[in-house]
Amino acid sequence: MRSLLVIHRQTPPSERSDSDSRTLLPEYILRSYGYQVHLARNEEQAIAGIGDADGAVLHLPVSEIKAWCGKLEKHKQTPVLWWCSDTAASMSLEACEDDVIIDGLLFPTMKAHELHWSLHFSSAHFYERQQWKNERKQLLARIEERKWIDMAKGILCELKNISESEAYDVLRKQAMNERKRMVDVATSIVKLYQLLQESGSGGAKKS
Missing domain, CATH: 1.10.10.10 (Winged helix-like DNA-binding domain superfamily/Winged helix DNA-binding domain)
Structure with missing residues (x-):
């Protein structure tokens, strides 16, 4: 995966922590590692960018992932990964029992080779999941x-x-x-x- 759609909402200043600095945002880190990134903050922008994306990275609370997956699947079947930042994780504490299916996890602290392998195995998991769905x-x-x-x-x-x-x-x-x-x-x-x-x-x- 070289081209990624990154979806996250703008965090209000009152909810923003020190970990939300620019250098820890998914679009900044992914671009610094050589990935092409299309940033989306709403459904219209996401639909515009999903066509050319090899995968979607969601920087959102877990409670919002299922709805976003449904929106994206209407336009393209693609691997979905969760960007697990401090903010996204802290906003997801009550969603542990939610029925959410994702293909992988990414963390702001990942080095380039760690992120590469996480994307690689997430892509493999996605295609295995698609094969299982087709067989079913x-x-x-x-x-x-x-x-x-x-x-x-x-x-x-x-x-x-x-x-x-x-x-x-x-x-x-x-x-x-x-x-x-x-x-x-x-x-x-x-x-x-x-x-x-x-x-x-x-x-x-x-x-």
Whole structure:
């Protein structure tokens, strides 16, 4: 990651501590280590900068991270890291139980090589997390498809007085003949059967 979107709000002077000096701000440190930084203090600026960013660094209380992740995901899937400064940490004491998912932590005291490796492993964690999400999505889709196919097989078994394996063959052949996916054929059968049942037109009548 060489280009980073840094998001943090302006800390009022009354809330600012000595640790909030310019040299400890994420944009200053990251730029001093050779990273390209787009600074955002509101959603509009963040959306404008997320397109070219390799990752997002949030210098915010933990309680605000989840909402920001949701905003960013609408525009781009990218690694998200928390900049854990004294101020951000002290403002997050009551958020320990919050359900927040981030890919890594960065600290103002990190040296260049420490920050490099933290970004490296955070990026790897992000891509592993994305792969897991995609695999989960595919698994849920297969389970949903299996549900429709099993329902259609049950209907065919009832209407045609055939076995499950024979019903499966009927679905497979019809899908091939119509050049459709088997789940699409199964869904059509189930929905038509349900419609006939609701209309009382004798959809359960055996052939």
